Amino acid sequence: MILRITVYLILAFLLIPLALIVLFSFNASPSFTFPITGYSMRWYAQIFSDPQLGSALWKSFWIATLTAIITFLLGAAASLAWLRLGRKGRTVLEILCITPIALPGLFLGVSLLVLASQVGVQLSMITIVLSHVVLALPMLMIAMRARLALFDPNLEEASRDLGASQVLTFRRVTLPLIAPTLISCAVLSFALSFDEFVVTAFVSGTETTLPMYIWSMMRRTVTPLINAISTLAMVFTIAIISIALAIAAMKRATNLSSRDVA
Amino acid sequence: MSPIIEITDGNKAFGSFKALQDINLSIAQGEIVTLLGPSGCGKTTLMRIFAGFESLTSGSLKIDGKDVSNLPPEKRPVNMVFQRYALFPHLDVFENVAYGLKVKGIGKDEVRERVRNMLRIVQMDHLQQRFITELSGGQCQRVALARALVNGPKVLLLDEPLAALDLKIRQHMLTEMKRIHAETGATFIYVTHDQDEAMILSDRVVLIDRGQIVQVDTPQDMYNRPNCLFSAKFLGETNILHGTIVEDASGKSAFRSAEGSFHYQPTNQIASKSAAIMSVRPEAISLFAENPARDNAIPATVTDVLFTGSRSFYHLVSDGGEALRAQVQNTPGLNRPNVGDRVHVCWPHDGSVVLPASPSH
Numbered sequence: 001m002i003l004r005i006t007v008y009l010i011l012a013f014l015l016i017p018l019a020l021i022v023l024f025s026f027n028a029s030p031s032f033t034f035p036i037t038g039y040s041m042r043w044y045a046q047i048f049s050d051p052q053l054g055s056a057l058w059k060s061f062w063i064a065t066l067t068a069i070i071t072f073l074l075g076a077a078a079s080l081a082w083l084r085l086g087r088k089g090r091t092v093l094e095i096l097c098i099t100p101i102a103l104p105g106l107f108l109g110v111s112l113l114v115l116a117s118q119v120g121v122q123l124s125m126i127t128i129v130l131s132h133v134v135l136a137l138p139m140l141m142i143a144m145r146a147r148l149a150l151f152d153p154n155l156e157e158a159s160r161d162l163g164a165s166q167v168l169t170f171r172r173v174t175l176p177l178i179a180p181t182l183i184s185c186a187v188l189s190f191a192l193s194f195d196e197f198v199v200t201a202f203v204s205g206t207e208t209t210l211p212m213y214i215w216s217m218m219r220r221t222v223t224p225l226i227n228a229i230s231t232l233a234m235v236f237t238i239a240i241i242s243i244a245l246a247i248a249a250m251k252r253a254t255n256l257s258s259r260d261v262a
Numbered sequence: 263m264s265p266i267i268e269i270t271d272g273n274k275a276f277g278s279f280k281a282l283q284d285i286n287l288s289i290a291q292g293e294i295v296t297l298l299g300p301s302g303c304g305k306t307t308l309m310r311i312f313a314g315f316e317s318l319t320s321g322s323l324k325i326d327g328k329d330v331s332n333l334p335p336e337k338r339p340v341n342m343v344f345q346r347y348a349l350f351p352h353l354d355v356f357e358n359v360a361y362g363l364k365v366k367g368i369g370k371d372e373v374r375e376r377v378r379n380m381l382r383i384v385q386m387d388h389l390q391q392r393f394i395t396e397l398s399g400g401q402c403q404r405v406a407l408a409r410a411l412v413n414g415p416k417v418l419l420l421d422e423p424l425a426a427l428d429l430k431i432r433q434h435m436l437t438e439m440k441r442i443h444a445e446t447g448a449t450f451i452y453v454t455h456d457q458d459e460a461m462i463l464s465d466r467v468v469l470i471d472r473g474q475i476v477q478v479d480t481p482q483d484m485y486n487r488p489n490c491l492f493s494a495k496f497l498g499e500t501n502i503l504h505g506t507i508v509e510d511a512s513g514k515s516a517f518r519s520a521e522g523s524f525h526y527q528p529t530n531q532i533a534s535k536s537a538a539i540m541s542v543r544p545e546a547i548s549l550f551a552e553n554p555a556r557d558n559a560i561p562a563t564v565t566d567v568l569f570t571g572s573r574s575f576y577h578l579v580s581d582g583g584e585a586l587r588a589q590v591q592n593t594p595g596l597n598r599p600n601v602g603d604r605v606h607v608c609w610p611h612d613g614s615v616v617l618p619a620s621p622s623h
């Protein structure tokens with residue numbers, strides 16, 4: 001009983017703020033107080049008439065897309081390397097790919113900023129994308145490591161044995177087997193990048209992404225517009241994560257390693 | 263006819279560990295040869311060398327008369343059935359079997375024809391659309407066999423293909439394997455550490471111990487004429503006596519141990535006075551209540567009787583203290599000794615094999 005109440009309390013604590021945001025996004029008056037006097041779509045209409053907001057949204061979308069693509073490619077390469085490395089090599093690869101997850105975003109932001117200025121790279125969309133990749137890759141590698149541990153190396157040998165070259169084996173066997181996990185991780189990277197704020201704040205230079213735009217709006221006045229934007233972003237992120245989970249579930253249905261069979 | 267596989271002075275080392283040493287073996291077209299030996303003796307390593315996943319450290323390997331040292335696995339006329347099948351989990355039964363033909367760019371119609379035909383041979387044609395995760399162990403095994411055989415390999419390598427199956431299916435699959443071998447005419451090289459499987463299946467058995475070939479023979483010859491203690495003990499059960507070779511008054515060789523002197527039919531020359539061992543199969547031994555007044559009879563006491571229906575297994579201790587085992591047919595109406603009975607253990611001259619007591623095996 002106590003346990004159940006605790007769970008409900010925690011859920012309420014997590015969900016009530018979100019529910020409030022959604023609720024107030026439909027509020028006709030700009031105040032944030034109860035009782036709500038009327039409902040309207042005016043804040044949503046405003047979103048689409050704010051050119052700055054549109055541009056921030058567009059940038060965030062592109063940054064997230066690029067982050068997802070680059071993370072996918074790097075993840076695929078790292079996975080292939082992982083399959084071919086011995087125990088020591090795997091450990092090194094894991095340390096390189098996974099440690100950034102332990103760094104607080106603040107330090108990661110500072111260090112990436114320092115790195116960019118040392119190397120002499122202009123802060124831009126590119127630096128934002130690169131730092132998002134640094135954030136997303138560890139998450140992907142953790143998921144991939146679990147998947148790859150199940151990968152039966154005999155499958156690649158069987159393919160070679162049946163007459164397929166190394167390249168063909170990659171296309172016909174390795175990639176189809178690791179792709180579902182890679183794709184679902186790439187989709188998650190998209191979600192991660194889309195609302196990333198802390199690291200972005202350090203490396204964005206003059207660029208304004210959606211989370212940063214929301215932040216700057218908040219500093220001026222707390223407008224209900226933010227509720228509408230947040231609601232949309234939330235719906236969008238939930239959709240993305242659902243897609244990722246669906247892909248992962250599909251993987252489980254069809255792509256068990258042959259080891260699970262015998 | 264030239265051999266389909268010929269390995270000459272083959273050696274394989276992993277770092278400083280010698281996995282295979284001085285391997286000389288030649289296998290004829292159409293044979294079923296089993297590689298038999300205890301775990302870790304190098305059977306899989308030898309198969310992987312044939313398939314091209316490992317290369318010899320020294321020595322030469324010819325397949326179908328051609329040196330294949332620089333030929334990658336995909337270019338060799340051999341196919342392998344992996345111990346855990348290694349079927350492609352993202353493809354269905356049909357696509358698994360079709361894989362080899364498709365990557366070789368064979369036309370759609372021919373692929374369908376050949377795959378269907380092969381699935382019929384392994385009796386899996388009714389499950390073409392099934393995914394691999396939905397198959398039983400025995401069915402996986404058939405698909406793995408079909409996937410390899412559909413390519414028409416000159417040599418089919420099978421690495422303990424039945425190890426994952428239970429006894430009943432295993433016996434059934436052994437018969438199937440013989441039928442499929444007859445139907446396809448390919449050379450089968452079959453790895454197992456199960457002596458029964460090796461004896462049922464093979465034309466010749468290659469017995470391996472610690473990376474070295476110990477004996478190559480037909481199952482009958484290997485069972486009846488082992489060339490060393492290791493062979494004698496690895497195939498079937500046997501009683502081992504330790505002693506020396508002596509010459510008796512008439513100049514005939516005899517084997518003398520603590521139990522007495524035994525006559526035997528010499529199959530290999532062992533110098534007089536040298537240490538030797540005598541191997542006597544349990545089924546060569548007869549038990550007598552009275553002293554039969556024959557050669558090779560020693561008194562013993564029954565310590566245990568294991569009744570298994572058509573046969574009984576007797577555990578005995580000779581008066582000299584040697585533990586012996588006998589296997590006796592249970593003919594109806596005959597009195598059989600019981601635990602504690604005094605008996606005479608006896609075997610014919612040709613019921614034993616005398617081997618040099620070499621320390622190596």
Ligand SMILES: Nc1ncnc2c1ncn2[C@@H]1O[C@H](COP(=O)(O)OP(=O)(O)OP(=O)(O)O)[C@@H](O)[C@H]1O
Pocket residue numbers: 276279281299300301302303304305306307308455
């Ligand atoms: N890649 C490798 N690196 C180092 N040692 C290896 C390697 N592959 C095999 N070995 C060693 O070589 C020896 C023979 O291995 P192999 O797999 O051929 O044995 P096996 O006869 O197939 O045994 P089992 O019946 O258990 O399958 C073993 O001692 C094994 O540890």
Ligand SMILES: [Mg+2]
Pocket residue numbers: 305306307
């Ligand atoms: Mg093995």
